[in-house]
Amino acid sequence: MGKIFNLKTVAYIFSILFSFLILFPLAYMASSAVKDDISVYEMPPKIIPESPKSISFLVDYSGQDLVGSHLFDQLKADCALMMFSTVYQFDKDSVGEIKFYGIKDGKPIFYSRAHRMELRLELDYGIYKRMSIQKSTIILNDKYKTAIEKIGYQFDENGLNISIPKLSEGALEDKLISHFHNENYQTEGTYLGSYITSDIKLMLENFKAYVTMPSYVYSDYPTINKYGFFAFFFNTLLGLVIALATQVGLCALTAYALSKLFSPRISQVLLLFFIATLMIPFISIFVPLLKMFNGLNIKEGYLAMFLVHLYPDAFFITIYKGFFDQLPQSLFDAAKIDGSPEWYTFSRICIPLSTPIISVVAMNTFVKEWGNFFWYFAVANNTPKYWTINLAIYEMSLNPVMKDNATMGIAVVMTIPVILLALIFSNKIKESIALSGIKE
Amino acid sequence: MRASIIINSGLNRRSLLLKNKITPWLFVLPGILGTVFLRYIPIFQAIYYSFFQYDIVNPPGKFVGLDNYFSIITKDSYFIQSWINTIIFLLLSLLMTFMIPIIQAIFLNEVVRGRSIFSAIYIIPAVIPGTVYIVLWKWIWNPQYGLANYLIGRMGMPMQSWLSDPSWVKFCIVFPGIIGGGFMVLYYLAAIMSIPGEIYEAGLLEGCTGIKKVWYIILPNIRFLISINVILTIIGVMQEFDKPYQYTQGGPAAAAYTVGIYIYDQYFSYMQIGKSASASVLLFIVVLIMTIIQQRMNAKKEE
Numbered sequence: 001m002g003k004i005f006n007l008k009t010v011a012y013i014f015s016i017l018f019s020f021l022i023l024f025p026l027a028y029m030a031s032s033a034v035k036d037d038i039s040v041y042e043m044p045p046k047i048i049p050e051s052p053k054s055i056s057f058l059v060d061y062s063g064q065d066l067v068g069s070h071l072f073d074q075l076k077a078d079c080a081l082m083m084f085s086t087v088y089q090f091d092k093d094s095v096g097e098i099k100f101y102g103i104k105d106g107k108p109i110f111y112s113r114a115h116r117m118e119l120r121l122e123l124d125y126g127i128y129k130r131m132s133i134q135k136s137t138i139i140l141n142d143k144y145k146t147a148i149e150k151i152g153y154q155f156d157e158n159g160l161n162i163s164i165p166k167l168s169e170g171a172l173e174d175k176l177i178s179h180f181h182n183e184n185y186q187t188e189g190t191y192l193g194s195y196i197t198s199d200i201k202l203m204l205e206n207f208k209a210y211v212t213m214p215s216y217v218y219s220d221y222p223t224i225n226k227y228g229f230f231a232f233f234f235n236t237l238l239g240l241v242i243a244l245a246t247q248v249g250l251c252a253l254t255a256y257a258l259s260k261l262f263s264p265r266i267s268q269v270l271l272l273f274f275i276a277t278l279m280i281p282f283i284s285i286f287v288p289l290l291k292m293f294n295g296l297n298i299k300e301g302y303l304a305m306f307l308v309h310l311y312p313d314a315f316f317i318t319i320y321k322g323f324f325d326q327l328p329q330s331l332f333d334a335a336k337i338d339g340s341p342e343w344y345t346f347s348r349i350c351i352p353l354s355t356p357i358i359s360v361v362a363m364n365t366f367v368k369e370w371g372n373f374f375w376y377f378a379v380a381n382n383t384p385k386y387w388t389i390n391l392a393i394y395e396m397s398l399n400p401v402m403k404d405n406a407t408m409g410i411a412v413v414m415t416i417p418v419i420l421l422a423l424i425f426s427n428k429i430k431e432s433i434a435l436s437g438i439k440e
Numbered sequence: 441m442r443a444s445i446i447i448n449s450g451l452n453r454r455s456l457l458l459k460n461k462i463t464p465w466l467f468v469l470p471g472i473l474g475t476v477f478l479r480y481i482p483i484f485q486a487i488y489y490s491f492f493q494y495d496i497v498n499p500p501g502k503f504v505g506l507d508n509y510f511s512i513i514t515k516d517s518y519f520i521q522s523w524i525n526t527i528i529f530l531l532l533s534l535l536m537t538f539m540i541p542i543i544q545a546i547f548l549n550e551v552v553r554g555r556s557i558f559s560a561i562y563i564i565p566a567v568i569p570g571t572v573y574i575v576l577w578k579w580i581w582n583p584q585y586g587l588a589n590y591l592i593g594r595m596g597m598p599m600q601s602w603l604s605d606p607s608w609v610k611f612c613i614v615f616p617g618i619i620g621g622g623f624m625v626l627y628y629l630a631a632i633m634s635i636p637g638e639i640y641e642a643g644l645l646e647g648c649t650g651i652k653k654v655w656y657i658i659l660p661n662i663r664f665l666i667s668i669n670v671i672l673t674i675i676g677v678m679q680e681f682d683k684p685y686q687y688t689q690g691g692p693a694a695a696a697y698t699v700g701i702y703i704y705d706q707y708f709s710y711m712q713i714g715k716s717a718s719a720s721v722l723l724f725i726v727v728l729i730m731t732i733i734q735q736r737m738n739a740k741k742e743e
Binding site: 006007008010011012014015018019021022023025026028029032040041043044045246250251253254256257258261262270273274277278279280281282283284285286287288289290291292307308310311312317342346367370371373374378389390391393394397404407408411414415418419421422423426427429430433434 | 463464465467468470471472474475477478479480481482483485486489540543544546547548549550551554556558559560561562563564565566567568569570571572573574575576577578579580582584585586587590616618619620621623626627630649650651653654675678679681682686699700703704707708713716717720721723724727728731
């Protein structure tokens with residue numbers, strides 16, 4: 001009795017250990033993703049990242065006789081200068097967001113707010129790409145106007161209906177004061193000070209930037225520039241739909257004929273014809289396939305990517321056939337006597353009875369296609385607008401301008417939906433496996 | 441009048457018969473076309489190309505018989521290297537990662553409370569695309585900022601350059617598999633759970649508990665599934681391209697250069713279609729033999 005208890009304890013310990021092994025790398029990925037572009041390279045790596053800071057700048061315009069559009073432009077220039085130069089100069093202080101309050105006669109007249117990653121994107125790939133940030137460069141070619149329009153703001157010369165935060169003190173505040181007294185960074189309005197707090201929610205906002213990041217990094221490609229990460233998502237989705245339609249539909253059609261329409265002898269020969277393809281490694285036929293497509297003048301694009309899906313996987317044909325063989329023959333005989341056409345029998349009698357096996361095929365196809373890499377790599381590697389998410393992640397991980405927190409971030413974005421799907425459908429998946437797996 | 445009706449109905453019957461003969465073929469026609477064009481024609485073309493010194497301007501170029509085969513086997517050190525690497529990858533996979541899902545399933549079988557939670561967690565690695573894991577582990581193996589060197593350093597061991605080190609790279613590529621999981625665990629679990637209860641009871645009387653139960657009852661009963669999986673793993677690793685290519689493009693110093701990468705490289709980097717095709721055919725033959733062995737085992741089991 002003691003020994004059984006022992007095995008149980010060991011089983012629990014190891015199951016917990018293995019679960020930890022599976023979850024830990026994913027947690028590490030998520031923790032890298034919520035770090036900023038500096039702290040992700042900190043050694044030793046922190047598993048639980050530091051909470052980012054929120055800095056509010058208060059700048060006073062009371063003594064100045066600027067009005068109307070001149071005042072407005074000045075506010076925008078100062079706001080851009082403070083935001084970008086702070087992120088640029090204080091990148092080690094894990095600044096998470098910056099708020100700018102323009103004040104006149106004790107009333108707030110201008111407010112703008114930007115997340116760190118938003119500003120970082122403009123500095124690394126956007127408006128201020130490859131520029132050293134100081135007063136003269138910020139206002140160059142009216143770039144600040146574009147930047148602030150993009151970030152968003154509120155402006156009302158008669159006063160905004162928002163409250164101004166209190167000033168705080170500290171080491172970072174002292175550094176900021178001396179920074180804004182440097183003539184390269186000095187604002188036209190009087191710098192009153194800042195309010196610094198930390199906010200853990202800012203970490204999650206990183207993901208918003210990661211999803212738009214492709215549109216900055218690959219801005220030369222109109223589709224990606226417009227839709228960002230979602231361009232890749234669309235390509236992946238298209239592949240999934242086509243793969244699912246072919247494997248679920250075509251395999252069922254084929255297996256139905258093999259199971260119900262042909263004589264056993266023909267059926268066996270045909271089944272062998274399909275099963276033999278399982279022995280052909282895809283890597284062995286990809287060059288002839290590419291040449292065949294080239295011959296048809298399909299060199300790239302969706303046709304080249306998805307045409308290869310249009311054949312029934314023999315593995316699924318056998319699964320379907322096994323299932324159809326077990327369906328009661330009397331149903332099909334009855335339909336035949338009634339004179340219903342085969343197509344009707346297939347679509348109205350056979351398919352509705354086959355939902356369990358359809359979900360097995362659909363699940364396997366989904367997992368296979370979701371991880372598909374090689375063929376897309378072979379045909380779409382050089383044309384980013386056709387990248388699937390997999391290919392995009394791979395290419396971005398090789399791109400030297402991409403920081404690792406961003407790569408991890410996009411990987412997390414791709415992982416979360418499937419983990420949720422897996423957890424939601426875990427019982428369904430277990431049933432499917434029990435259905436298709438027990439050959440013992 | 442009457443005669444024509446009779447003739448008509450005769451025609452109808454004949455066309456109905458014809459229809460009955462044709463319908464099944466209409467059902468399988470799309471599948472057959474797809475399979476012929478996307479599987480059979482390409483593999484025969486690969487065999488055909490392998491006999492030519494392929495000329496892009498004047499395809500298929502000069503017929504050279506088996507020269508491509510001789511030249512890759514005897515003269516091309518990369519080809520030999522790629523097979524050696526592939527076999528090392530295979531051995532590493534079998535030694536390091538193959539057993540994990542079996543162990544997980546055996547333990548999962550003992551666990552009663554929380555089994556559904558554990559099995560849900562075990563499904564996760566199956567649905568996460570390989571590329572995501574590769575990007576993640578490249579980050580973990582990063583010599584400068586990665587977690588691996590940090591942990592190694594904490595344990596007082598010398599830091600490594602991991603994926604950039606020819607002697608470590610194969611280990612680094614296979615190692616992530618030790619987390620196990622995937623659908624395989626559930627297949628094994630289903631097999632273990634289908635072992636009849638009487639066998640356990642009989643075993644219990646003989647004092648077969650704990651590790652003895654695993655060794656004398658569970659493992660022999662899932663032996664068939666294990667051996668099928670060995671073959672499937674062999675077939676899978678033989679064709680491996682994605683992982684070694686995405687980790688290091690086959691480097692450093694061709695230490696992760698597999699047969700798959702060789703076939704790809706001969707085409708994309710050197711435009712040597714003949715060599716690429718002959719390597720493809722050799723791989724096809726090896727996989728063919730493995731599959732036949734697997735089918736034999738299947739047939740034996742069914743007897």
